[in-house]
Amino acid sequence: MKKYINRLFALTALLIVGAACENDAELTYLKDVQFPSEIKITPSTTFVLLEDNADTDAITISWDKVTFPIEAPVTYAVQFDVPSDITGSNAWLNATRIEVGQDVLTKTFSVRDFNKIATDLGLPADKANKLIVRVEAQMDRKVFSKNxxxxITPYEKAIVFGEIYMPGSYQGEWNVETASVLTAIEKGVYQGYASVLPGYGTGFKVNTARNWEEFYGSSGGDNIQKMNTTDLQMPGEGSYQIKVNLNTLKWSATAYAWGIVGTAQTGGWDNSTPMSYDHQTKTWKVTADLVPGALKFRLNNKWDVNYGPKDATTNTINRDDQGSYTITEAGTYDVTFTIDETDPNTNGYPATATCTIVKK
Structure with missing residues (x-):
């Protein structure tokens, strides 16, 4: 009898443990989670994209909140893929994924961005193609909306060449011969970088050549006007991505800086030490006091775009690589970062960049 009682106790214990495990699983994994409704596409689901409208909005995707059994922020992303890649064992593996953010329920893409998504997925220009979109919601697991x-009819981006220049007080002197270069990224659209150091001014003009025969100044707000003597103004000290559109006569200055990050610098892994842009050498630079520890590079104090070395014995650094350099001796270092980049709004960063880390 005692033997049977012991077996009964053991079986009861197993049932209790199993039930507890099942309840725990139901709280986090077994409870059904899904999008409450289909995602919404505006203004339509058919698009003919034109390069002349590159700066206008093309598509807005919105969705209702997805409720998970855990009370925490939900991270949403939008995925695009071609119909042939959304089934089978490799379904959606080649998709273009754009993270939207936590608890954000809408995402708008410009004509430029939408066209790049389409062409990156191999859709031919000037022809109507099918493209599939879905939204991903992630917390303790990933769930997806209906497809x-x-x-979409994408355009073939025109191959453009040329540059304009931005002489200004950020140089320490107004010198058009050594001014920062804005390179053509599209027809009539130019982009470059400038840093305003402490004690330097923020004003500049935009010149079509390294002379003063034709230049643009400010006509108020984000507008520019040919031969206007009023200076354009960067927001203040810091580094900026400057974009000038001579088609629309608009300009913008967006805070933008590469930085060093890691335990070798003062901010650890949480806060980068920003670098300044040397417009003459087209190199990002910083002189910093470092301690023994790890060091790598990232953009705008975020992890969206970062570079680390696959081989720390070289000066080549690789995008999204987990590797880092090891600083073995405390001291003051000159650190540089050089990258051949296209339009950051399209995440067109190359696979590799270069750097130098030299103890003074």
Missing amino acids: VELT
Whole structure:
């Protein structure tokens, strides 16, 4: 009898443990989670994209909140793929994924960005193609909305060459011969970088050549006007991405800086030490006091775009690589970062960049 009682106790214990495990799983994994409704596409699901409208909005995708059994922020992302890649064992593996953010329920893409998504997925220009979009919600697992089919006619981006220049007080002197270069990224659209150091001014003009025969100044707000003598103004000290559109006569200055990050610098892994842009050498630079520890590079004090070395014995650094350099001796170092980049709004960063880390 005692033997049977012991077996009964053991079986009861197993049932209790199993039930507890099942309840725990139900709280986090077994409870059904899904999008409450289909995602919404505006203004339509058919698009004919034109390069002349590159700066205008093309598509807005919105969705209702997805409720998980845990009370925490939900991270959303939008995925695009071609119809042939959304089934089978490799479904969606080649998709273009754009993270939207936590508890954000809408995402708008410009004509430029939408066209790049389409062409990166191999859709031919000047032809109507099918494109599939869905939204991903992630917390303790990933769930996906129903697929929506789009029809898109992308354009072939014109190959453009040329540059304009931005002489200004950020140089320490107004010298058009050594001014920062804004390179053509599209027809009539130019982009470059400038840093305003402490004690330097923020004013500048935009010149079409390294002379003063034709230049643009400010006509108020984000507007520019040919031969206007009023200076354009960067927001203040810091580094900026400057974009000038001679088609629309608009300009912008967006805070933008590469920085060093890691335990070798003062901010650890949480806060980068920003670098300044040397417009003459087209190099990002910083002189910093470092201690023994790890060091790598990232953009705008975020992890969205970062570089680390696959081989720390070289000066080549690789995008999204987990590697870092090891600083073995405390001291003052000159650190540089050089990258050949396209339009950051399209995440067109190359696979590799270069750097130097030299103890003074």
